[in-house]
Amino acid sequence: MKYIEKLRNSGLRPTKQRLQICEVLFDAEKTFHFTINDLANKIKKQLNNKISLATIYNTVHAFEKKGYLKQIPINSNQTYFDTNISDHHHFYDLKEEKLIDLENSDVGPINILKKIEGKKIKSVEVLVKLED
Amino acid sequence: MKYIEKLRNSGLRPTKQRLQICEVLFDAEKTFHFTINDLANKIKKQLNNKISLATIYNTVHAFEKKGYLKQIPINSNQTYFDTNISDHHHFYDLKEEKLIDLENSDVGPINILKKIEGKKIKSVEVLVKLED
DNA sequence: ACACTTTTTTAGAATGGTTATAAACTAGAC
DNA sequence: GTCTAGTTTATAACCATTCTAAAAAAGTGT
Known part of the structure; x- marks a missing residue:
């Protein structure tokens, strides 16, 4: 199993459930957006296998903390995650309620001119809302 | 009352509660961020006056729909609103869990190169996460 | 001012995503 | 195998938000 090492290196025990979740998340052809549900x-x-909701929550949060998943900043009743952890942005189609990736090169450089004393920029995320 | 006209023009009856909420939101010296709570x-x-939570929810949503308030796209268990409806962005201080305004001029022009067939860009919002 | 209709407010119940709990289970170390 | 700490699980609890239905207020016409 190729994920055993990855989990161990993160200080997470490679349990059956975590390995299965890895498969679903990271063996997909393309990266994707998802809610816990x-x-x-x-x-x-x-x-063809049920994993307890609590475990899914725990695992997704653990993976997010380790940087294997990203939360997408968007106002919704549910939290959206992304298996694409590269530096990128999102379209949000308001009508279809669907997220679409925007590569960094689709947005151009963003230069934050204001500085806050004692703070570092961790990430810059752009959300582009679309209407008809 | 200066807000009576404003409400009427929006097709909202100028009730006592709505006028009071207008006062709190729009008479403040500076714009501010808030949750319903x-x-x-x-x-x-x-x-020194209680307005039912349901009314506050209704009113805030009505005002948002009319464009007098903006929702701030951020992942949190609560929804954040902004009385600053000008085109601008936000810092989010992860440690303090606090939002800070970023004027448009602090960010520089953002040029979205990708187009989606049949869709228009409604807004472009930038969230800059800060860490120590 | 009054009667009538429609909108709004309200308290409380319901909803639903997420988190906490505590008992059973499992991985890793010796 | 035994032990310990970490993990999974079902279920309960939590809590922001929405729904409900009844009372109150606003607007309109008389």
Whole structure:
């Protein structure tokens, strides 16, 4: 299993559940956006196997903390995650309620001129809302 | 009352509650960020007067729809609103969990190169996360 | 001022995503 | 195998938000 090492290196025990979640998240052809609920359904269908919701929450948060997933800043009743952890941005189609990736090169350089004493910039995220 | 006209022009009846909420939101010296809970407390303290939570939710959403308030896209368990409706962005201090305004001129022009067929750009919002 | 209609307010219940709990289980170390 | 700390699980708890239905207020016409 190729994820055993990855988990161990992060200080996470490679349990059956975590390895299965890794498969679903990181073996996909393309990166994707998901909510916890989306992921639970995907797991059930794809692995024909139920993992407790609590475990899915725990694991997703653990992976996010380790930098294997990113949360997408958007106002919604659910939290959206992204398996694409590269520096990039998002379109949000308000009508379809769908997220679309925007490569960094689609946005051009962003230069933050204001500085805050004693603080470093951790990330710069752009959300472009779309209407018809 | 200066807000009666404003409300009427928006097709909203100028009720006592809506006028009071207008006062708290729009008579402030500076624009500010708030959650519904913040606002409820501010109303209670500032006006010495309780307005039902349901009314506050209704009113804030009505004002947002009319463009008198903006939602701030950020991942939090609560929804953040902004009385500053000008085109601008935000720092988010992860440690203090505090939002700071970023004027448009602090960010420089953002040019979205990718186009989506049949969709118009409604807004471009930048969130800059800060760490120590 | 009054009657009538529509909108608004309200308290409290319901909803639903997320987190906490505590008991059963598992991985890793010796 | 035994032990310990970490993990999983079902379920309960939490809490921001929305719904509900009844009372109150606003607007309109008379």
